[in-house]
Amino acid sequence: MAVLSDLSVLSKEPPSVASRVKCLLVDDLEENLLALSAVLRRDDVEVHCAHSGAEALELLLQHEFALALLDVQMPEMDGFELAELMRGSERTRDVPIIFVTAGTGDPRRTFKGYEAGAVDFLYKPLEARALRSKAEVFFQVHRQKQQLAQQLDTLAETLRLNEMFTAVLGHDLRNPLSAILTAADLLQRRSDDEAVKRTAARMMNAGKRMGRMIEDVLDLARARLAGGIPLRRGETDFGQLVQRMVQEHQTAWPRHRIEVQQDGDLVGDWDGDRLAQVASNLIGNALQHGDAAEPVRIRVDGTRDDALRFTITNVGVIPPDLLPVLFDPFRGGNQRRGRGEG
Numbered sequence: 001m002a003v004l005s006d007l008s009v010l011s012k013e014p015p016s017v018a019s020r021v022k023c024l025l026v027d028d029l030e031e032n033l034l035a036l037s038a039v040l041r042r043d044d045v046e047v048h049c050a051h052s053g054a055e056a057l058e059l060l061l062q063h064e065f066a067l068a069l070l071d072v073q074m075p076e077m078d079g080f081e082l083a084e085l086m087r088g089s090e091r092t093r094d095v096p097i098i099f100v101t102a103g104t105g106d107p108r109r110t111f112k113g114y115e116a117g118a119v120d121f122l123y124k125p126l127e128a129r130a131l132r133s134k135a136e137v138f139f140q141v142h143r144q145k146q147q148l149a150q151q152l153d154t155l156a157e158t159l160r161l162n163e164m165f166t167a168v169l170g171h172d173l174r175n176p177l178s179a180i181l182t183a184a185d186l187l188q189r190r191s192d193d194e195a196v197k198r199t200a201a202r203m204m205n206a207g208k209r210m211g212r213m214i215e216d217v218l219d220l221a222r223a224r225l226a227g228g229i230p231l232r233r234g235e236t237d238f239g240q241l242v243q244r245m246v247q248e249h250q251t252a253w254p255r256h257r258i259e260v261q262q263d264g265d266l267v268g269d270w271d272g273d274r275l276a277q278v279a280s281n282l283i284g285n286a287l288q289h290g291d292a293a294e295p296v297r298i299r300v301d302g303t304r305d306d307a308l309r310f311t312i313t314n315v316g317v318i319p320p321d322l323l324p325v326l327f328d329p330f331r332g333g334n335q336r337r338g339r340g341e342g
Contacts, residue, residue: 021046024059053078107195170214241258241276246260253287286312289316290315
């Protein structure tokens with residue numbers, strides 16, 4: 001019995017190997033497989049034929065198919081049974097299935113096909129152009145999925161290399177920085193010239209700040225490459241830590257007032273460096289974005305036994321257009337920033 005009413009094949013330019021897709025044809029009759037292959041096989045479409053459901057399952061384990069055309073009436077395992085097995089496997093459950101069968105349209109059989117996971121149900125004889133057009137839709141979708149997967153792989157590898165470069169750079173910067181800090185410390189200790197001592201002190205402060213920036217860069221690499229940022233917990237006086245951060249920021253913002261109130265027990269088992277980062281960022285943001293005429297008020301409340309409350313209050317208004325992106329990196333404000341603020 002003739003399966004197709006038109007066997008014309010469109011010519012295509014030779015595609016790249018990466019754009020080739022695979023199509024699975026399953027039918028127990030050789031002549032039907034030959035006819036379907038003639039319509040669907042092109043330079044960019046690799047057609048695989050199976051004469052039974054068992055043979056089709058073997059091919060599905062070996063190849064990734066963009067489309068499967070299944071004959072409904074086959075001995076031993078019919079198309080519906082094969083479709084159920086495909087949908088039950090993680091590897092093949094997403095392969096689009098088109099059922100092909102002979103005879104007049106039977107609504108019950110059609111519904112059964114869709115319930116089995118089919119995307120279409122066709123009756124013989126098939127119109128070649130219609131079949132080719134339907135198949136091309138799924139071929140294009142599969143190509144797009146392949147391209148997206150390749151792009152994701154490329155982006156992931158690029159990100160991994162960037163993170164490795166960041167980690168290596170941050171590690172290597174610590175050696176020359178250590179030499180600079182040592183030289184500044186020697187100048188500060190051995191020189192009797194007050195101007196030299198002041199310069200050495202500024203060098204020490206700038207070097208320590210650079211060291212913290214390098215640690216921040218390394219933290220980013222650790223978070224991605226090592227599965228997270230390690231915490232080094234120990235007995236930490238949060239009150240002294242806050243006072244130290246206040247002194248550093250007061251030097252940078254001499255015209256701003258910072259008022260600190262501390263109550264209760266402020267000692268706990270914490271990572272002092274991480275808490276210092278948090279405190280420094282919050283205090284710096286309050287100074288930068290608040291009203292310079294009003295003080296920044298810091299409250300550290302350790303009166304509770306199970307928790308410590310750290311509150312920073314300033315006077316200022318957050319523009320409504322910034323609220324949706326307030327916590328996005330590098331989008332916390334509209335000011336033009338220089339190199340001094342990163």
